[in-house]
Amino acid sequence: MKCKKFQDILLNYDIAEIPSNIMEKMEEHKNECIDCSLLWEDEMFFSQNYENIPEPKLDEDRISKLHNGIMREVQREMIIGQPKEKFNFWSNRVVSQIASVAGTLVIGILVGKFLLQNSQEMNTKLTAQNVQEIINNDRLNNIKIREVSNATNDVSFDVSWSDGAKIEGNRCDPNIQKLLAFALVKSNNPGTRLHSAKIMEGISSGDNVVLDALIHSVTKDENPGVRLKALRALKNYNLNNKIRTTCIFVLQNESSPAIRMEAIQILGNDNNIEVQTALKSVAKNDDAEGVKAMIKKYYGDSGIQIKKK
């Protein structure tokens, strides 16, 4: 047996699991190789001594405090996040919105607003009935952003249904923005969600559905890149209560310092009392120096806004 194999077995298996014939070969090797013999001693030592790491004793008060903390956070999650209701909300509301988008898209196609560039067969596929069917079947989950032109703001989507058709439009178009919002919230593909958020960075939609989609992603998306891009997209909007609450939520709950810093930039020099309180707390407790520096830049050391004379 060679050293590499010996070490691989040692690292990958419990000693008790090693078959006897292999163990015999390991024993032989151990007797011949000092390095492997010492590694074996290490493994034995770690296995035996770290099996029972002492656990702290938790009294009832500590467990009760822990329980209350957990339930408080879960309640907060229900209020801010409302995952199940939110999901239903999006399932119903976005689908109904997309239904109207689809109607517009179809009309757009008819008047030449949206161009379908693939085969003639595909043109015949994209009828109101088919688009409605896709939405109802939730198959727009498979929407993909194919191309974006920063010069013209044109976006094209691949929509996976029977023959993989393509929808094209301009990201300044409210209907295209709704499609992007749909992709941002509903796509299972983080790349698609990231792409959607990135495209929305340069636009400000007047539609609450789009704003809600961005807020949903900032507070709920599992992918930090998507959360960051969605938050950046919120920069284009005038600061309102929804965005303010979202930024406070980010300051208090977001694990990524970069995203917390982005939230501080959005809040700018906002003098809202809740913002001031949140920033003061972050200035005092945040681990990240960059976050503290950002607060200092906008609000001074304490998190309290510096009033201009």
Next chain:
Amino acid sequence: MEEIKLVKRAQAGNMMAFEQIVKNYEKRVFLIAIKIAKNEQDAEDIAQNVFITIFRKIDSFNFKSSFYSWLYRITMNTAFNHIKTRKYDEFLTNDDDDDKNLTITDDKTSEQTDDHSFQKILNDSLNKLPEKLKTVFIMKYNQHLKIKEIASILDLHSGTVKKYLFRANEKLRILLKPYREKMNIKVAL
């Protein structure tokens, strides 16, 4: 069976059932978290995040594994992500800098041996490891997970897990050398 019913009720949106799940597992989750985090506050944050994740994702639990296995994976993954993001800059740099923590003089050792149990020395030395190394070490030697399982739970490549384990072993070997020599255990250095 009771647990399956409880989870199904929670999946149906019953908050009392969800709270019962929290009660059943909060202590276990906290104790796992405290092994990995360096303080109780971080462990509490991890526990809270674990149950928020459970709350968000309980619909997706499909009963193919035991509920505890599912919860355990979420706990370890949450703990690992927590320590990765908690002190981001420190995390990026502590691999190289951490060796400065690995100096225990022989004199100090003998004092410590007088004052502390050997178990405490083992625990203290474990706490001197960078948290990512500590996490994989605990998963391997305390919770007896295989390399592939650790890699899957932490979403790392198996080779990365092996690298972390190798480095953890190396650092612990240095830290524990004086004690092991006292105990007459051969040390690979």
